[in-house]
Amino acid sequence: MKNRYLVQTIVKLNELKFSRPRKFDNVPVDTQVNRDACYTVETNKITQACSDDEELFHLFDEQVNSKKLYLNYNYGRDDYSRIMGVDKNRFAAIIKEYGGGNISTYLSNLRLEYSVGLLLSNENMSVKEIAVRSAFPNSATYYRLFKEKYGISPNTYRSNYKKI
Secondary structure: OHHHHHHHHHHHHHHHHHHOOOOOOOOOOOOEEEOOOOEEEEOOEEEEOOOHHHHHHHHHHHHHHHOOHHHOOOOOHHHHHHHHOOOHHHHHHHHHHHOOOOHHHHHHHHHHHHHHHHHHHOOOOOHHHHHHHOOOOOHHHHHHHHHHHHOOOHHHHHHHHHHO
């Protein structure tokens, strides 16, 4: 029962994450948006929507997600900082502030979310193969991180999801 509840909660959170509106999705048509500076301009009124670093993170996050860059295990901090367009020290500070930790934690969370989709849509795929396709270095790391984040193993998650 507890595992089934966890699976339901994980599924709902993933649905919310992928269905949540982006920052500029609901901006009225008559509003101009300067995405680089993160400002909205409404008839002689300028409001700052977020900091420059936050906007950099959102643009970076959007690019990493849309291109699935997190699945390239060979990318390092230097590669990601070049993508963001800042030096590696500023990059580390931005990721820490808006990404929930360091670059490894950020990427692991994206990979875990991706693996949940694979677990649910590919019943015949082994957990080891899912770990490889989700860019984890090995299945032991994948099991450990999955259990840390979701509280149950990938196999238990998959079997409980089937019961929902």
